[in-house]
Amino acid sequence: xKQLNLFNNNSSSLTPKKENLIMDREALIKWKKRxxxxxxxxxxxxxxxxxxFEMPKTSWHTVDDIKPFELPIHNCLFWRMPEPKSQFTxxxxxxxLYFIIDNTLPILLYCGExxxxxxxxxxxxxxxxxYIRNYIQLHRIHxxxxxxxxxxxxxxxxxxKVLLEWERQLILKYRSPFNKENWKYWGQPFQKEWK
Numbered sequence: 001x002k003q004l005n006l007f008n009n010n011s012s013s014l015t016p017k018k019e020n021l022i023m024d025r026e027a028l029i030k031w032k033k034r035x036x037x038x039x040x041x042x043x044x045x046x047x048x049x050x051x052x053f054e055m056p057k058t059s060w061h062t063v064d065d066i067k068p069f070e071l072p073i074h075n076c077l078f079w080r081m082p083e084p085k086s087q088f089t090x091x092x093x094x095x096x097l098y099f100i101i102d103n104t105l106p107i108l109l110y111c112g113e114x115x116x117x118x119x120x121x122x123x124x125x126x127x128x129x130x131y132i133r134n135y136i137q138l139h140r141i142h143x144x145x146x147x148x149x150x151x152x153x154x155x156x157x158x159x160x161k162v163l164l165e166w167e168r169q170l171i172l173k174y175r176s177p178f179n180k181e182n183w184k185y186w187g188q189p190f191q192k193e194w195k
Contacts, residue, residue, distance in 0.1 A: 023189050025142035035186060036105040039174055063169045068099040068108050071151035076100065076132055095158035097166060100132060100178065103147035109135070110178035113167035115158035131178045134190040 023031065100110035110128050132148055139146035156166060171179045177186035 022141070023138060025144065028138060028142055028144060028189075031186065031189065032102070032105060032107060035107045035175070035177055038185075039108055042173065063166055063173070066097065066153050066166075066170065068101060068111075068151055068153075068170075068174070069106055071099070071153060073101070073103065073149040073151050076148040076150055094154060095156040095163050097153040097156060097163070097170065099151045099153075099176075100128065101149050101151060102135075103149050104145045108174045108176050109148070111167055111170045111174065111176045113163040115160060115163065128178055131190040138190070 094115075096114050098112050098114070099108055100112075101108050110131070112128070136146055136148060156163065168181075170176075171181050175182045175185050177183075178190065
């Protein structure tokens, strides 16, 4: 058995673990209000071009046609529920954009895409599951109302390049805080390591 060198500064076993600080009640409420204010401001602005290139033509819709807060809502544990009914008769012609929303303000927390059925996409490991759990847990600790739900947009073919581009545009537009692209705006208070 190898003995641990107490004077070796490179030993990871001696490195103190960084404590995860829990957001207090006031900080949580302010954080949510900042996101709400930003996302609410989008309702009063004209659609703007988000990219130098035209978005791929997928249907009669554009990214600005997708209004996550107006879509039918489902339980936030949607991967455990029966598959939502698709408008497509050909099951191979499905692509989904999905949204995690806190309906109490409301704020859009996460945007995602998949060519798989939504149940299969989230059936295994997905970091956002941890973010949702930590988010809800913090609300319960501070006795703050929370209503996490999911919503789906399925009017898009399952072309991965198209799905990724539409997802990217929605992430940038709404600055959804659970998407890593927007951590620079909102921080990472619900990262998966938080317990």
